[in-house]
Amino acid sequence: MSTLKAKTKTASLSLLCALVALGCGAARGQSAKSVWVELGTQAGPIPNPTRSEPAHVLLWRDQPILVDVGDGAAEQLAKAHIPIDSIHAVFISHLHFDHTGGLFAFLGMRDQGGGPGRKLITIYGPPGTKAMVDGLRSAMQSGSALLPQKPSDYKVVELSDGSSVSVGDVKVTTVSNSHYLLWRGSGAQPVSLSYRFDLPDRSIVYTGDTGPSANVEKLAHGADLLVSEIMDADTALDELKRDRPGISKVTYNFVRDHFTKEHLTPNQAGLLAAHAGVRALVLTHFGGATGYPDQIARLTKVIGENFHGSIRFATDLDQF
C-alpha cells in the first residue's frame, strides 16, 4: 500500500483497538504497593475446567511483570484488568508447555492490538528460552504481515543458577531447582528456575515447579511472601492404586518419585517455608489437589505442623 494509506491504516487501527479496549478499565497495571496476582493456579499439562494454567503477574508501579504464561494468560490478564500492552517483562520458570503455552497468543494479540503502551518486551527464562521465542516470532511472521503496525521489539535473556537482573527498581534473583531431578544422569541437563523478586516494599519468592531444594530454601530466606507449588501426592497415589490395581512396582515408584522429588508435597512445602523463615505462604499450581474445602483444610493442617506463618491456598485471580 502507499505510505499515506499505510500510515492512515496504522493510526486508524490503533484507534480502533483503543476503542475496543475501553472495557479494560484504566488500571494499566499501575500499583503503588506491590500486588501478586494469581492468573492461573492449576498444574498442567491437562487443561482443567475450573482453574487456569500457571501464570502470575507482579504489579508494581507502572511495570507489571508477567511470571509464567500458561494457556489463556492473556484472557486471565483481561479478567484482572491488566492490559497486555502494559507488560514489558516476562519471566519463564521452565519450558514445560503448561508454563509457556500462552506466550504465542500473548505476543501476537499484543502486536495485533497495537495498544498505546506497547514497547520493547524482554523475556527472561532458562536455557532454551531464546530458541522458543525465536520459533514463536517465526510463527508470527505470516500473521504479522496482516497487521499495519510493526511487531514489537523484543529481547530474550537466558538465566542460570545464581543469575540476577533488574527490572526498573525490582531486583530479580534466580536459582536452579530440582524439578528435573529424575533427568540427572540421562545426558540431558534441563534447567528449571525459581525466582526471588526484591521490591522496595517487600520480597516475593516464586518456586515455579520444584521438589525439595536447598537452592530454593536459600533463595527464599527471610522472604515476606513465598508462592509455592504444591502436589497432594498422598491423594494422587491413593487414586493411582485404586484405579490401577495391577500397576507394576517400577511404575508406581517412578510416579511416586516424580510427585515427591520433582514436586512439593504439603509436608515439603511447609518445611520449605519454615526452613526459609518466610512470613507468609501462598500455595498454587495444584497437582493432585481438587481445591475442595475439606482437602484444603487437611493440607493446611499438614503444612501448619512445620510452618507457623500465614498459609493461603490460591484460586484464580486472587491477589496477595
Added chain:
Amino acid sequence: MSTLKAKTKTASLSLLCALVALGCGAARGQSAKSVWVELGTQAGPIPNPTRSEPAHVLLWRDQPILVDVGDGAAEQLAKAHIPIDSIHAVFISHLHFDHTGGLFAFLGMRDQGGGPGRKLITIYGPPGTKAMVDGLRSAMQSGSALLPQKPSDYKVVELSDGSSVSVGDVKVTTVSNSHYLLWRGSGAQPVSLSYRFDLPDRSIVYTGDTGPSANVEKLAHGADLLVSEIMDADTALDELKRDRPGISKVTYNFVRDHFTKEHLTPNQAGLLAAHAGVRALVLTHFGGATGYPDQIARLTKVIGENFHGSIRFATDLDQF
C-alpha cells in the same frame, strides 16, 4: 537415559497423565449427532474478561474438529469436557492472532499430556499456515526435549478459494471471503476463509471473519446452520464519535469501512442468512457488542427484518 529407564518413564508419565486427566470425564469428543460448540465468542485482539477468543469445535462421532484456536482454546475444551488428545483435525479461518493464538498451548499441552488418543494431527488453513505451524514446531523443540514421549506427527494442508477436503465422512468446503478487502491493491494478498461442513446429519457454515461476500452467500446456500460473525458497527461508531470528538474524517471513514466492509453488521448478517436461505443463524465473534440483553434484543430485531429463521446469539460453551 537408558532405554529401559526411558521406556519406564514414558509408561509412567502416560499413566500419570491419564490419572491427572480423570476429571475430564468420559466424553472423548464422541457424539452420535453433530454438535457445534462455541468455545469462544469474543472478537479479538483485545482479550475480554467475559468472553473467550474465537474457537469452536464440531463434535461428530469420534472425530471432533477444532475450528479456529484463540487464546485459551485448550482450557475452553476442558470446560466442554473434550480431551485435547481426541482432536486430530484443526481448521484455521485466517491468520489474525485472535484466531490462532491458542495453537501453541494446544499443540504443546497435547504432546506433554501424552494422552492415549494422541495421533497424527492435520492443520488446515489459508496460505501462510504452514509457515506458522513450522514456527510453532520450532518453538516447541526446547520444551519437547523435556518430554519422555515423542511429539505428535503433524501435517499442514493449505487451502484456497474453492478447496474441498474430507475428514472422515465430513466434507469440508472453503471459499475466500472479504475480510481483507481493504488490503486489495496494497500488494499483499492475504486470504481469509469461510468453511462449510457437510455432515451426514446436517450442514454447518462458519463465516470466520468476513464482510459481505457473494462467495460466502453461495457457500452457505441451503445450510442447516450458519454460524456468523457480527459487528455492531452503529454502537461502535457512536462510541468512537463520543470518545474522539476530534477524529479526522479520513480516520473515521477508514474505521467505518473496516467495520462495515471487512466485518458483518447485524443488517448484513441478516441479509447473508436470508439470501443463502439457511434454516438457522447463530451469531458469534462479538465486536462492538457487549452481549447485554437489551443490545441482543435490538440486534435480533434488525437481523429479523431480513431473516425469518431461528436467530440465536452465542455465549461461550453454548452448543448448537
